[in-house]
Amino acid sequence: MDKTIKLVFQDGLEIEGKPFGAYTSTAGEVVFNTAMVGYNESLTDPSYKGQILVMTAPMIGNYGVPDDKAMIDSVEEWMESNQIQVKGLVISYYADDYSHWNAVQKLGAWLKSQNIPGVYGVDTRMIAKKLREQGSTLGKIVADTDVDFYNPNLDNLVAQVSCKEVIRYNEGADIRIVLVDCGVKNNIIRCLVSRGVEVIRVPWDYNYETLDYDGLFISNGPGDPALCVPTINHIGESLKGDKPIFGICLGNQLVSLAAGASTYKLKYGHRSHNQPVQLVGTKRCFITSQNHGYAVDDSKLPEGFTTFFTNLNDGTCEGIRHESKPIFTVQFHPEAMGGSIDTEYLFDEFIEEVKKYKSANA
Numbered sequence: 184m185d186k187t188i189k190l191v192f193q194d195g196l197e198i199e200g201k202p203f204g205a206y207t208s209t210a211g212e213v214v215f216n217t218a219m220v221g222y223n224e225s226l227t228d229p230s231y232k233g234q235i236l237v238m239t240a241p242m243i244g245n246y247g248v249p250d251d252k253a254m255i256d257s258v259e260e261w262m263e264s265n266q267i268q269v270k271g272l273v274i275s276y277y278a279d280d281y282s283h284w285n286a287v288q289k290l291g292a293w294l295k296s297q298n299i300p301g302v303y304g305v306d307t308r309m310i311a312k313k314l315r316e317q318g319s320t321l322g323k324i325v326a327d328t329d330v331d332f333y334n335p336n337l338d339n340l341v342a343q344v345s346c347k348e349v350i351r352y353n354e355g356a357d358i359r360i361v362l363v364d365c366g367v368k369n370n371i372i373r374c375l376v377s378r379g380v381e382v383i384r385v386p387w388d389y390n391y392e393t394l395d396y397d398g399l400f401i402s403n404g405p406g407d408p409a410l411c412v413p414t415i416n417h418i419g420e421s422l423k424g425d426k427p428i429f430g431i432c433l434g435n436q437l438v439s440l441a442a443g444a445s446t447y448k449l450k451y452g453h454r455s456h457n458q459p460v461q462l463v464g465t466k467r468c469f470i471t472s473q474n475h476g477y478a479v480d481d482s483k484l485p486e487g488f489t490t491f492f493t494n495l496n497d498g499t500c501e502g503i504r505h506e507s508k509p510i511f512t513v514q515f516h517p518e519a520m521g522g523s524i525d526t527e528y529l530f531d532e533f534i535e536e537v538k539k540y541k542s543a544n545a
């Protein structure tokens with residue numbers, strides 16, 4: 184008889200599916216992503232640490248998996264980090280046969296090689312509707328043995344995914360950016376390095392004020408932003424200075440917390456590549472890539488800060504900016520990967536601000 188595997192929710196709902204990837208049990212927070220492409224990038228996005236990812240695109244696996252070891256300029260060429268970060272993957276139709284010019288293996292084989300279970304043959308749109316109505320919930324994938332539920336949002340996930348030592352890219356360039364790695368996606372490094380700056384990637388709790396640098400970047404990352412206390416404290420010190428600061432996703436939340444704002448958990452988060460955001464004060468809308476479960480409460484922002492972008496689906500805060508200093512942060516992903524590149528120009532604006540700062544302080 185063919186093996187089965189179950190997705191079990193905290194409220195008791197059990198959904199039986201077919202296994203692919205590793206035949207093993209796991210637990211985490213169940214979240215859904217409605218993007219039509221980008222499963223390789225999503226699976227390796229460190230912000231998904233501790234989560235069981237349900238992808239609602241009807242067919243997953245059809246373009247295979249590229250070489251996850253291939254490197255360009257010291258970062259993985261095709262992936263967003265050096266390993267699969269999700270705890271498990273849940274999909275509707277699994278395409279075991281793949282066809283794509285850069286694919287080297289099947290999705291199932293890749294999951295298996297990293298001991299990550301997959302469930303297919305389930306109604307992922309029903310799961311998305313359930314999570315939208317009830318909110319994010321814990322869940323588990325049960326193969327041969329049962330496991331306990333696990334809430335990743337109580338753990339310091341950032342410490343698990345951050346680099347352990349300082350890494351420099353493009354060493355010797357004129358402009359130096361400190362990148363605080365809370366679980367950075369590779370495309371953020373690519374977006375900075377391709378603009379000709381030196382990137383000094385430091386661990387999440389590193390005291391970067393000991394370094395010689397011109398601009399500060401705070402990365403994306405997993406879990407509850409309020410747990411990142413050392414990072415928030417360091418950013419609090421930086422906010423007193425004049426160096427340009429740019430933050431993405433968790434970075435937006437950490438800068439906001441350091442400034443004195445608060446964050447809260449959204450009912451089910453934003454995870455897709457078609458989230459519309461409005462640039463406040465204009466009628467301009469950008470389509471953005473997103474993956475987050477928490478948000479900044481902009482109903483009471485600290486003195487000197489205003490809302491930068493607003494989500495046009497639910498009106499939540501999509502970033503803040505300082506009224507007079509070159510400090511701005513966004514909840515969405517301007518580096519995309521996968522997803523729309525409408526807002527990649529924000530990297531150019533950041534580097535321009537850093538150059539201005541550097542020449543004014545030369």
Ligand SMILES: NC(=O)CC[C@H](N)C(=O)O
Pocket residue numbers: 230402403404405406407408431432433434474475476477478
């Ligand atoms: N992609 C991210 O940086 C996510 C930030 C945070 N962990 C959240 O879920 O809101």
